Amino acid sequence: MQTIFVMVKCALGEAYSVADAAVQNVEKVSEVYSISGQYDLLMKCYLDDDQDIGHFVNEQIQRLPNVKDTFTMITFKAFS
Template identity: 65%
Template sequence: MKTIFVQFKCRPGKAYGVADALVQDVAEISEVYSTSGNYDLIAKFYLEDDQDIGHFVTERLQTVDGVADTFTLVAFKAFG
């Protein structure tokens, strides 16, 4: 399994709708949080080893209604 974190910049007034859509429609999601700063949400996803990160983000996440921009981080090792 691969772990990625994706930050979402949402169109005004759409952050809660985007969060709800992610939880309802994207099976790979682990959790999603609202945040302050440059992005409105951050979500954690677990992808299969053979699943393409670029296709997942561009086709499954960036197309969610209300998403204006994303920033993807690939995680290597969990500590703790």
């Protein structure tokens, strides 16, 4: 299992609808947070080890209605 974080910039006034669409329609999205700064949302996603990150972001996140831009962070190790 690999964990990625995707920051999402939304169309003005659409952050809540994008967050709802991601939670309801994208199985691999585990959590969505509203954030401040250049991006509106932070999505935590758990992907299978053999799943292509680029294809997932392109086909599942960037194609959600009202998504304008994304920035993906790939994780290596979780410390607890």
